[in-house]
Amino acid sequence: MAHDREVAGIRCMEVLDQLADFVDGELGEAEVARVRAHLEGCDWCEQFGGRYSGLVQRLRQLGDDEDGELASAAQALAARFAESE
């Protein structure tokens, strides 16, 4: 069984469960405070949370990079559209 202990009144499993909402800014203030307090006191969750958050940031950056490529495809499509009957 993976690591699961209570730190700052919340268990690691609960933090894992809420990690997406925490990183996406979709948790309420009170819950954000609880998760933050746990992360400050739990090395395992802090490390994993950092890797999870880092991955989400890289995905968003990849999306921004790809938007440039998709915009080129859209540009070509727009040109064909404007010229067609």
Add this chain to the structure above:
Amino acid sequence: MEAAARGDRVAFSEVVRRHGGAVFRVAGAVTRDASRAEDVAQESLLAAFEAAGTWRGEGSLRAWLSTIARNTALRRSRATPVEETDPASLAELGAAAGWGQPAPDPEAEAIESERRDVLRRALASLEPADRAIIELRDLGGHSTAETAELLGITAGAAKVRLHRARLRLMARLEEGARHGA
């Protein structure tokens, strides 16, 4: 859009230029087939042009076009959105992603993080449903509500599915790093 509603193709081509990328991304995510995304995107944009007069300016134009792309993609693939079952527990997904384990070698992680192609390959290796939701939410920047609507699921289901998809992606990346990919 008013000009497009009067049949002005040049005006609508400006809409395509601005939002066509988002339409491509939704087409690819909903068909779960990047090779058909262009055809679906073209058909979607034509449908949007023909329906330009119905757009009332409420909400975002990108969301309106994305919905048309979704409907076109579903019609083309004869697919209906279904709630997919996912038996793996959160603890199992977390463990596979490295939760509760020591952090990987920082040097290896730094090299991996610089390689965009490693991330793309890991994404491409995901199951279509996992790839689709990451495409829409993380790469495409759609909100939870927009993503849920495009995939035909509830917002709650979208959040759960996204989290589980990200954990599976982390597991693929960890596996790749262990095998020197």
